[in-house]
Amino acid sequence: MENKVIYGDCLNEMKNIDSNSIDLIYIDPPFFTQREHSQKTRDNSKEFKFSDKWKSLEEYLTFIKDMLIESKRILKDTGSLFLHCDKTASHRLRCLLDDVFDSDNFVNEIVWSYKRWSNGKKGLLNSHQTIYLYGKTKEFKFKRIYGDYSPTTNIDQILQDRTKDSNGKSQYKKDKEGNIVIGKEKLGVPLTDVWDIPFLNPKANERAGYPTQKPLLLLERIINICTDEGDIVLDPVCGSGTTLVASKLLKRKYIGIDISKEAIDLTKKRLENPIKTESRLLEVGIEDYKEKSETEIAILKSLDATIVQRNKGIDGFLKKYYKDKPVSIKIQKSSESLEEAKRKLIEASKTKECKLMILIKTNNVREKILDKLNQKEDDVKIINSYELDVSKILSEL
Amino acid sequence: MENKVIYGDCLNEMKNIDSNSIDLIYIDPPFFTQREHSQKTRDNSKEFKFSDKWKSLEEYLTFIKDMLIESKRILKDTGSLFLHCDKTASHRLRCLLDDVFDSDNFVNEIVWSYKRWSNGKKGLLNSHQTIYLYGKTKEFKFKRIYGDYSPTTNIDQILQDRTKDSNGKSQYKKDKEGNIVIGKEKLGVPLTDVWDIPFLNPKANERAGYPTQKPLLLLERIINICTDEGDIVLDPVCGSGTTLVASKLLKRKYIGIDISKEAIDLTKKRLENPIKTESRLLEVGIEDYKEKSETEIAILKSLDATIVQRNKGIDGFLKKYYKDKPVSIKIQKSSESLEEAKRKLIEASKTKECKLMILIKTNNVREKILDKLNQKEDDVKIINSYELDVSKILSEL
DNA sequence: TCCAGAGATGAATCCACCC
DNA sequence: GGGGTGGATTCATCTCTGG
CATH class of the missing domain: 3.40.50.150 (Vaccinia Virus protein VP39)
Known part of the structure; x- marks a missing residue:
């Protein structure tokens, strides 16, 4: 079809x-x-x-x-x-x-x-x-x-196994020695x-x-x-x-x-040309959209950046200017190739007079841990997600 | 009547x-x-x-x-x-x-x-x-x-007055000199x-x-x-x-x-004799139960962990069990020494039958970038915050 | 095949206890 | 005694089984 x-x-x-x-x-x-x-x-x-x-x-x-x-x-x-x-x-x-x-x-x-x-x-x-x-x-x-458990949920509720007592009321299960019994793995809410x-x-x-x-x-x-x-x-x-x-x-x-x-x-x-405001929602797999954007927010916060919502090409700006001009930041989405992400960042930064743009190469934090690739090309600086030390990056330029 | x-x-x-x-x-x-x-x-x-x-x-x-x-x-x-x-x-x-x-x-x-x-x-x-x-x-x-304004509401939107432009789109009102005009008091949402x-x-x-x-x-x-x-x-x-x-x-x-x-x-x-439950949840709101920072949540999510609130010793559990038992996780707080954090984690994990505990050594992501310390002692595994690959850690044991 | 009743479920949240 | 942590109880449920 x-x-x-x-x-x-x-x-x-x-x-x-x-x-x-x-x-x-x-x-x-x-x-x-x-x-x-x-x-x-x-x-x-x-x-x-x-x-x-x-x-x-x-x-x-x-x-x-x-x-x-x-x-x-x-x-x-x-x-x-x-x-x-x-x-x-x-x-x-x-x-x-x-x-x-x-x-x-x-x-x-x-x-x-x-x-x-x-x-x-x-x-x-x-x-x-x-x-x-x-x-x-x-x-x-x-x-x-x-999804996640409510913040009010007690960990014991998730971990411990239960039985019913003689009145049919539920209570925590104990083994012969009176120790608690841990239940099986839970999936979430x-x-x-x-x-x-x-x-x-x-x-x-x-x-x-x-x-x-x-x-x-x-x-x-x-x-x-x-x-x-x-x-x-x-x-x-x-x-x-x-x-x-x-x-x-x-x-x-x-x-x-x-x-x-x-x-x-x-x-x-x-x-x-699908324009998507927010990070991908509910990726097939374990991660949902929420954790994705939380990760992104964490990364932007570590960079001391202003967060930009709802922009296809720019996720944030450094609070500090570089050469008196703003520095745009984009975090690569899992749906984007690096080239694609780079193109979007450059496009979106056109009107912002940026003298420096930062593209953070990270679909998934775990995948990137051992990836030490650090390219430099034109005005776009590609850094791995764990190298969150802006001053170091700027001083290397 | x-x-x-x-x-x-x-x-x-x-x-x-x-x-x-x-x-x-x-x-x-x-x-x-x-x-x-x-x-x-x-x-x-x-x-x-x-x-x-x-x-x-x-x-x-x-x-x-x-x-x-x-x-x-x-x-x-x-x-x-x-x-x-x-x-x-x-x-x-x-x-x-x-x-x-x-x-x-x-x-x-x-x-x-x-x-x-x-x-x-x-x-x-x-x-x-x-x-x-x-x-x-x-x-x-x-x-x-x-009620209250949402935390995301821009203060300008509450304070400034508005008019419609020639196309009928709403915009902030400006006086003859181009200054913004502060609107009348708002009652809330x-x-x-x-x-x-x-x-x-x-x-x-x-x-x-x-x-x-x-x-x-x-x-x-x-x-x-x-x-x-x-x-x-x-x-x-x-x-x-x-x-x-x-x-x-x-x-x-x-x-x-x-x-x-x-x-x-x-x-x-x-x-x-009317009994009314004074719900703490209603009083303070769900936000008050969330004690984790965005960075901490991002770290826990990268580990594919269940987040635990309101526990001094445990911040989360891996969703996957290790040797059929839960794996507790603690993220070192900036106010805690490593020893202190470790002690709290062990204490809180006592009743959880954990065969493995993970202590994440990180007050601040940026400070840890170059810190490669990776200790192994007893059942507590200390990892640096950026080494978020659980399968690797488990396979090394 | 349908219905009734038993049995399994599993996290939310106030409460009570315990240092 | 006050703050924190573990416990108890529920289902305007849901599913399965047997007659």
């Missing part, structure tokens, strides 16, 4: 997709706000808009239901569907889901929670949206992701259904200017928990194409459909 | 309440789990139970709908209703609410989010419940509560609709032994935002009486109804 970005009506186009062929469908339909949505790109060069006005709730629900029916048909038995909505019509949509997918196949009600600028509305500040997860069958694919993921920053580079654009982090998490590499992801209302970008970054195949020519063009552009 | 705790059927008893007389109704009905719920008091002296089994969904929905209709009748025009539910039937219940209260009077979908012990379920760990807030009319009472409140702890004194007991803090917040002192609060399914206890503590009048005699007795007892 080939990746596709299709300009057309989602319902018509879905009818052309084979039954039982898709691993994951993410639908982010209009929320029934009864409004036009529009947003300009940050340079005001372009305005994207889509209409979320409907004759009636019934018309809206029929539109969604038809899409759900097609979705079920084309999903594999191990496939799953995520329907993204908000409080406006979430309850109605879930009733449709129960009808089409059967309430037995309901898996989770995911709450995407974010912080937001306040408004003047009476009532509580809305700061969440809802994502329903349904499997096509009970055999839907699901990969557990584990399973991911919960409340996801605290920052809303797309209004100034983020990731922001393409498309209204209702979703953070890449959110889509990456969705794709990670329900698909493997090589699986096929469909977004029938792809908008600015975040789902497809996430699929591409995570080596999944993708099909995107949108009724707006502008959206399709934007999606294609983003796919050519 | 007098406070009342009524033993009886909620629907019958509500019919005896005057129209337009109640300021707030909080309903925490069965969630349609189709199960019996029971729990013993901690001293095993008493068992509380209630049934959540129904012939059909329709029977359940009819029961709730009747209660909603009565609720609307007895609410004042400035009154409001909170309906507490979970994913099982939340969508169905909200459809009822839209019918009875009208969708125009929908105010908020509140997410009560909490941390919970895990279980073996496929899918994400459920860790939230939903509370719907409807006003009887648009004139419902609502008092805004403000309004309370959002996602409430992070700890689940009632199994050992908390506040726990009365009643199943599904809600935390007092949750009810206090609800009562605070929608009523004034002296207002009347009704809980037609009062269970262990948390709503009434909160009302009493906040000087509101209250009416509670329950069909279980045991529940009524418990409620009366709690009202006589």
